[in-house]
Every structure is written in C-alpha cells, then in structure tokens.
Amino acid sequence: MTVDVAAFVGPFPFRHVSRGTPKWLLGQMDRLGIAEAWVGHLPSFLYRDPSPGNADLVRILSDHERLRPVPAVNPGLPGFASELDAHQRAPAVRAYPTYWGLDPQGAEMRHLAVSCAAKALPLVLTVCFEDLRQRHRLDTATDLPAAAVRSLARISEDVKLVISGAPKGFIEEVHFGLTETEGERVLWDISWIWGPPEEHLRTLLETVGAGHFVFGTGMPLRIPDNSVAKLDLLDLSQEDRDAIQEGNLRQWVLAR
Amino acid sequence: MLIDVHGHFYTERSGLADWQERNAARLKAGRRMGITAHVASILGTWGHRSPTYFPSPTDVEHANAAMLSLQRMHDGEVIGYCVVNPNFADHALDQIDQGLDGGMIGVKLAASRRADDPLLDPIAQRAGDAGVPVLHHIWHHRQRDWPNQEASDTVELATLALRHTETQFIVAHIGGGGDWAHTLRAARDVPNLWIDISGSGVDVDMMEWALETIGAERMLFGTDLTMATGWGKLRYLESRVDGESRDLIRSGNALKLFPTGAFG
Numbered sequence: 001m002t003v004d005v006a007a008f009v010g011p012f013p014f015r016h017v018s019r020g021t022p023k024w025l026l027g028q029m030d031r032l033g034i035a036e037a038w039v040g041h042l043p044s045f046l047y048r049d050p051s052p053g054n055a056d057l058v059r060i061l062s063d064h065e066r067l068r069p070v071p072a073v074n075p076g077l078p079g080f081a082s083e084l085d086a087h088q089r090a091p092a093v094r095a096y097p098t099y100w101g102l103d104p105q106g107a108e109m110r111h112l113a114v115s116c117a118a119k120a121l122p123l124v125l126t127v128c129f130e131d132l133r134q135r136h137r138l139d140t141a142t143d144l145p146a147a148a149v150r151s152l153a154r155i156s157e158d159v160k161l162v163i164s165g166a167p168k169g170f171i172e173e174v175h176f177g178l179t180e181t182e183g184e185r186v187l188w189d190i191s192w193i194w195g196p197p198e199e200h201l202r203t204l205l206e207t208v209g210a211g212h213f214v215f216g217t218g219m220p221l222r223i224p225d226n227s228v229a230k231l232d233l234l235d236l237s238q239e240d241r242d243a244i245q246e247g248n249l250r251q252w253v254l255a256r
Numbered sequence: 257m258l259i260d261v262h263g264h265f266y267t268e269r270s271g272l273a274d275w276q277e278r279n280a281a282r283l284k285a286g287r288r289m290g291i292t293a294h295v296a297s298i299l300g301t302w303g304h305r306s307p308t309y310f311p312s313p314t315d316v317e318h319a320n321a322a323m324l325s326l327q328r329m330h331d332g333e334v335i336g337y338c339v340v341n342p343n344f345a346d347h348a349l350d351q352i353d354q355g356l357d358g359g360m361i362g363v364k365l366a367a368s369r370r371a372d373d374p375l376l377d378p379i380a381q382r383a384g385d386a387g388v389p390v391l392h393h394i395w396h397h398r399q400r401d402w403p404n405q406e407a408s409d410t411v412e413l414a415t416l417a418l419r420h421t422e423t424q425f426i427v428a429h430i431g432g433g434g435d436w437a438h439t440l441r442a443a444r445d446v447p448n449l450w451i452d453i454s455g456s457g458v459d460v461d462m463m464e465w466a467l468e469t470i471g472a473e474r475m476l477f478g479t480d481l482t483m484a485t486g487w488g489k490l491r492y493l494e495s496r497v498d499g500e501s502r503d504l505i506r507s508g509n510a511l512k513l514f515p516t517g518a519f520g
Contacts, residue, residue, distance in 0.1 A: 018461055018464070019461070131457055196285035223463070
C-alpha cells in the first residue's frame with residue numbers, strides 16, 4: 001500500500017494545470033498502485049484566508065474516500081484555531097507562510113505548530129511548487145527556509161512536520177541540525193530528491209535513514225511516475241520500501 | 257530497444273572523488289531501466305579546470321578522448337557526442353572530424369556561444385554534411401544572462417536550424433529549466449528541431465503539450481543528469497500514447513536521427 005502525502009486538486013495560478021480533478025488523481029493512483037492521497041487545495045496557497053478553499057476542498061473530495069482533504073490554515077488570521085477545530089478528522093494541516101507574508105519561523109507559525117501538536121495533527125510544509133528557473137515573474141515568494149524547519153521542529157516534543165519538495169542539501173541541513181529526538185518528528189517526501197547517477201536519494205537513505213522518508217508526488221503539478229521510478233531504481237529491501245510508501249506515516253497516524 | 261539520447265559521464269579530471277561510481281551508477285540504472293544505448297558526452301572537466309559551459313580546448317580534447325575510451329570499453333552500450341567550444345572555431349571542426357572518425361555519432365553544443373551566432377554555422381554545416389545531429393543545451397525562454405554560461409533558448413536555436421535545414425538539432429532537456437511551453441511554441445514549426453524529454457522538471461502537461469505541438473514523431477527519450485525524471489516522464493508518456501508513438505519515442509526516432517547502423 002502507498003500513501004501520497006503531496007497531492008492537490010484545483011487550478012494553479014501561475015500556469016494552466018489541466019488535470020487537477022479527483023477523477024484524474026484517482027486514475028493516476030489506480031495506474032501506479034497508490035491507495036490513498038493527502039490532498040491539498042492548490043489555489044489556497046495564495047488566498048489571504050484559505051478557509052473558503054478548505055470548504056471547497058471538502059466538497060470536491062466528499063465522494064472519494066481515498067482522497068483525504070488536508071486543509072490550509074493561515075495562523076496570521078484572528079481565531080485561526082477554529083479552523084483546526086473544524087477539521088479535526090483531517091490527516092494533517094497545510095500552511096504556506098512565505099506566500100502569506102508570514103515569517104516562516106515567527107510567532108504565528110510557532111503558534112500554529114503548537115496548536116497542531118495539541119491536536120496531534122502533522123503540519124505539512126512545502127519548500128517550493130516549481131523550479132526557480134521557471135517561476136512566473138509574479139511568483140516572488142521565497143522558498144521555505146531550512147532554518148524554519150529546524151526552528152519549528154524544536155518547539156515541542158509533540159510537533160510533527162511533513163516537509164514536501166525538499167532537495168538533498170535542505171534535508172541534510174535540517175536533519176543534522178536537529179537532535180535525534182527532534183529529527184524523529186520530521187518526515188520528508190521524496191518528490192524532489194534526485195536519483196542516479198547523482199544518487200541523492202540512495203545517499204540520504206544511508207545517512208538519514210529510510211525511517212525519515214515518505215512517498216509524495218506533487219501531482220497534478222508534477223508527473224507522479226517520477227516518484228515511483230526513483231524507488232524502482234534503488235536496491236531497497238521490501239521492508240524499507242514499505243516504510244517509505246506507507247509505514248513511516250502510519251506510525252504517526254497510529255500514534256494519534 | 258530504448259535509446260537515451262542525452263547522457264553524461266565523468267573523468268578523473270572532473271573534480272569528483274566519486275566520478276567512477278557516478279559513471280557506474282548511470283550504467284547500472286540504465287540497465288534497470290532497459291536502456292540499450294547511452295548517447296553521451298563529457299562537458300570538459302565539468303568546471304574543474306575550465307568552466308563547464310566554456311571548456312578550454314585542452315579540456316575538450318581530454319573529454320572527447322575519454323568519451324571515445326568509454327565508447328570502446330562499453331561497445332554498443334555507450335556512444336559519444338563530440339563536445340566542442342565554438343569560440344575556438346578551427347579546433348572545434350578538428351575535434352568533430354576526429355570524433356566522427358573515431359565513431360562518435362553526434363555533436364554536443366552547450367552554452368559557450370549563443371545558438372544564433374554565425375560562429376556556429378561551420379559546426380552546424382559540418383554536422384549536417386556528416387549526417388549527425390547536434391544536441392544543443394537550452395535554457396527555455398531565457399530572459400537574461402546567467403552566470404557561467406551563454407545559454408540559448410529555442411527561438412535562438414530555431415534561427416540556427418532555419419539557416420541549416422539539412423542539419424538535425426536536438427533541443428536538450430525539455431524539463432531542464434525555464435518555460436518549456438515557450439520552447440514547444442518555438443519548435444513547433446521548425447521540422448529539423450527535435451525535443452528530448454530529459455531534465456529534472458516533471459510538470460504534468462509538459463508531455464501532453466509536447467505531444468500536441470511537436471508530436472511523438474520528433475520526441476526522444478533522454479535522461480541528462482537526473483535519470484529517474486527522464487524515466488518517470490517516459491513511463492507517464494507510455495500510459496498516454498499508442499504503441500507506435502511509444503516505439504518512436506523510445507528508439508524509433510533516434511534510429512532515424514542518428515547515422516544508419518549507429519545502434520547495431
């Protein structure tokens with residue numbers, strides 16, 4: 001069984017994305033053997049108040065059990081905690097601090113991390129949506145900084161972070177900048193990590209450990225086959241592959 | 257048959273302690289992916305002794321000699337492009353002649369000189385005369401100069417291609433960074449431009465638009481420096497096209513593009 005932690009529905013404001021529908025996602029999941037996806041509402045990263053986007057997300061996914069809505073919560077808004085209360089059954093919560101004009105390790109984000117931790121909700125943070133070289137001229141938000149992940153991971157022993165779209169150097173900077181206990185509270189999706197011949201993923205699995213990685217695709221922005229292909233190019237034990245595809249995430253969910 | 261038209265290897269002068277492991281990793285991954293031939297190049301010393309995209313003549317010679325050595329060592333599995341720096345015009349032509357005599361089957365142009373510059377004309381002409389394609393590094397919709405390279409975009413490469421209609425050009429790595437949709441527009445009506453699907457970019461719609469604008473008849477499988485992304489795009493494509501198109505992208509187009517008998 002495979003769980004994709006980095007899927008979306010809806011349009012993308014900076015280029016035409018023609019396939020952001022549940023039907024398309026499910027078609028890809030069936031083709032690639034992905035059982036379940038954590039799904040965000042793509043345009044909400046630019047909404048000042050993502051709450052209406054969350055309502056859209058729940059409505060769009062309402063008939064699809066395999067697509068689990070992951071609401072976005074902007075901690076810069078008064079009373080944001082009520083949005084967490086409204087989505088207690090969600091598998092996780094998303095936030096986009098750099099697009100919302102928030103300091104990624106500032107008071108609002110720390111408040112959100114603590115609030116999610118109190119409800120045992122993992123917080124999903126996306127490093128970037130697109131390669132720097134192809135971004136729209138109005139897409140000027142900075143990438144999520146590694147320092148912010150280190151800072152948020154240190155706040156409380158209950159904080160759990162899923163980081164999507166991080167490359168090798170980012171992951172190393174965070175992982176080896178945390179204690180072992182802090183590092184256990186961060187899971188990394190594999191969507192942006194290079195395979196051979198550079199062997200970034202193979203190296204990370206040796207140095208950081210398979211227990212710290214989860215499966216993510218970035219669809220419908222990114223072709224999902226990419227993440228499957230890079231696993232297929234590794235000499236992974238079935239145990240490690242299962243852990244990446246599902247087991248590591250399940251441990252967190254079971255812990256709830 | 258699966259032909260990778262955009263591969264790279266390293267040498268002891270590449271400034272990498274693990275250069276041999278990287279070369280071995282490419283071959284190992286290639287075998288797992290089912291690649292039957294890597295058409296590949298070595299970009300000088302990869303910045304170690306001269307810039308990757310502005311290689312010195314000495315580094316060009318070393319790289320091409322090493323590429324030919326790899327070609328001999330992995331007969332049929334690895335075949336070389338001849339790398340040249342067009343700023344050293346006579347040297348570039350000499351290298352092409354030597355490389356093709358040695359069994360190389362294409363010319364690799366990176367980013368030493370803008371693609372529409374007249375200095376590239378004799379190189380394009382020589383490739384056309386020899387019946388070998390030119391693989392050209394591209395920054396899709398380059399809107400300014402970036403450090404350490406004089407990159408070209410596909411509008412600029414199309415200008416060269418239209419001056420040399422008997423020469424075939426491969427637009428490198430449609431997923432290699434920049435606005436790939438701009439490249440697809442620029443290449444659509446230039447029949448001697450082909451697109452390789454390599455590059456770290458794996459945007460959904462990239463392959464769909466390529467099929468719609470360029471067509472499977474001018475698309476080529478490639479991996480460049482990120483083999484999983486090339487393979488991922490191929491697998492995605494194979495879920496969307498019929499068997500004939502699939503075969504063209506995997507190898508059929510490469511068999512037409514490169515000299516007869518290049519792949520056994």
